[in-house]
Amino acid sequence: MIKVYIKSNDETIFHRIKYVISQMLTAIGYEHAFFNNISEINDCFSIACTPKNSVSYDLSKKFDLLIPYDSYEPWTASCPDIKSEKIGGIPILYIDEMPRFLINDRLIGFDLINIVFYLLSRQEEYSYEHKNFKDVFLPTYSTLYENGILQIPIINYYIKFIENYIANLYPVKPKPKWKNNSPYAVVLSHDLDSLPLRDITIPLHQLLNAFGSRGFINKVSLIKNSLVDMFLIPSDSNWQLSCWLDKEREYNCSSTFFIAGNTKRRLRSDPYYWLSSKIIHNGQKIRLSDLAKSFEDIGWEIGLHGSYNSYKDENLLRKERDLLVKQTGCNIKGIRHHNLRFDVKETWKIHENLGFTYDTTLGYNEVNGFRAGIAFPFNPYDFHTEREYNLLELPMSIMDGSFFCNYGENIDAQKAILRCKKMINAVEETGGMLVVNFHPNFYQTTLPDSWKLYKYILDYARKSGAWVANCGEIADWWSERRKLLSI
Ligand SMILES: [Zn+2]
Structure with missing residues (x-):
């Protein structure tokens, strides 16, 4: 000792x-x-x-x-x-x-x-009030970004x-x-933001709410949005959740799917489905909640994708978690918030209160990198009450959208692979953990660069002997380790 x-x-x-x-x-x-x-x-x-x-x-x-x-x-x-x-x-x-x-x-x-x-302790996020339009801390204000070492x-x-x-x-x-004395870990995860088939009951629900809403301009705008969603946004049945599952199976590993437990209080910007929405899987229509359970049964993990406003609303997040547990029957241990919404003063505390084992929201939308300068699981610290949270953070370092979308760096696959390689090498060299997040709807038909990058990561991880795991496996492993090591 x-x-x-x-x-x-x-x-x-x-x-x-x-x-x-x-x-x-x-x-x-x-x-x-x-x-x-x-x-x-x-x-x-x-x-x-x-x-x-x-x-x-x-x-x-x-x-x-x-x-x-x-x-x-x-x-x-x-x-x-x-x-x-x-x-x-x-x-x-x-x-x-x-x-x-x-x-x-x-x-x-x-x-x-x-x-x-x-x-x-993410002290800088307490100090600076600079947030983007989604109320999220901006990477451009971080010390690591400023020094070119994010x-x-x-x-x-x-x-x-x-x-x-x-x-x-x-x-x-x-x-x-x-596990197995692997030199480093790669953690696979997916935020489910939409389904291949549009569920018509969502814009209908929006429309119904719009008629009951206050203020003429607000009402007109909500009605317009509902009609746009109803008639102008097509389904995209070119991708299936099974594409991801099959690819991971091919590499003998599994991932975490973060799925939203949307309540009736849903916003238009929330993940676009209900747990009861239908999805085609192996040629059959099946409820998303049933599919989620079938994924868990074969070794994949289901986590909660907290809705747009849940990062500051404990009651809402509790309802979403309870709904997800009730409708899927899955063991929900972890969370990632939609749009990576996170407030250092409140979000971790809410997670701890609700008994989550881990969070994996701590990354940036605009740029990929190590937000807390670390690529290991860690327990967050409450800077105001001076204590460690009973919660693990698995900091997310690579997200497809941050490389390829307009809100991110907007680069192509070749450049993204180059940047990703440097980050994986740093994690490999230090025996750390790289958490990656790929959106299932960015499949090769919609965003081929994302799929190329994902395959690159899986290939590199296999070649270099990484432990490729889902978030829950990592959280369990690390919690057990901490118990044994910290006297
Ligand atoms: Zn999301």
């Missing part, structure tokens, strides 16, 4: 440091425990986290690894100028003092704890160099990061 000594009488600081080090040692795979009394540190491998101004020769001799931490105050300033400097090829964030080295004579040479806390999982690289350092001194082998 690795013993970690935290020198601080301040409860908040103690909690934050414990959180950061526990997330990192869990990712590495070492059993660990925390102490605030130096006398409890005996002759095992030991780490000390101590204020920067109290680092001393005597202290450094007592521990195998010394992590000095600075005050967190500069990072909470309303507009901190956070810069990045590469040391040993790894980008290090800093505010005032340039980082000097990664590690030298058992001493970490930069403010590791505050950087990791800043990124994982596509580099920098925390993974910090974890990696600490892992290498410990491995040289500590004979105990860490627990495997992934």
Whole structure:
């Protein structure tokens, strides 16, 4: 076991440091425990986290690894100028003092704890109110984007160099990061936003609601939209959910389908179906809810695709989850919100309250990358109440729409594969996890580039020996690991 000594009488600081080090040692795979009394540190491998101004020769001799931490105050300033400097090829964030080295004579040479806390707690999303028209935090305001390192999982690289350092001194082998000792993980998921056949009862429902709505202009606009949906938007029966299932079966893996539990309160922008809507599968018309259950029965996972407004509305999300459970009979463990709507102050709390095991919303619509600088599962942290959530975040890093659609980078398959390759390589190099999200309606007939990219990812993952899994498998694996490692 690795013993970690935290020198601080301040409860908040103690909690934050414990959180950061526990997330990192869990990712590495070492059993660990925390102490605030130096006398409890005996002759095992030991780490000390101590204020920067109290680092001393005597202290450094007592521990195998010394992590000095600075005050967190500069990072909470309303507009901190956070810069990045590469040391040993790894980008290090800093505010005032340039980082000097990664590690030298058992001493970490930069403010590791505050950087990791800043990124994982999503502090910048509390600080900046800049959102896009969908009320979602804009990547262009993020520190990682500003420094041109959004596509580099920098925390993974910090974890990696600490892992290498410990491995040289500590004979105990860490627990495997992934199943079957796979070198890294690729996590497959799909957000179901529409079905091949249009369900006419949806625009009829909209029309009915429109007649009951208030305000003349509002009423006219709602009626117009319902009629457009009814008569002008065609069905697109060129794709089937089974195309994705068959492809994944061919690669001997399974994925998670996030399906909306649309209630009668649905908006036009919500995923365009009911759970009772019909879908053609293997030549037969079948209810979506029945199809979902049949997917679960053969090893795929069904998660909840939270509706447009559910990210801030606990009652609505509860209803949607309950409806999905009731109508499909599936075991619903995880969630991703439609349009990646997410508010750091509320959404994770709602997930925890509703008992979800994991969320996988944390990515951007506009650009692909590592929103929290990490490509491992992690427990989010509530920056206001200073505690870790009982929830796992599986940060989503690659989404088809962010490469190919107008709201994203709008690039072609060749360019997307190139960018994707760099991101997979970084995850592979650091033993991390890449969560990808492909929309089933972007099949080869509607968006061929998306399908090409998906096949590229599956091919590369197979060739490089990745554990290719669905979100639920990863969440279960990681939760179990954390229980064993964090004492
Ligand atoms: Zn969606």
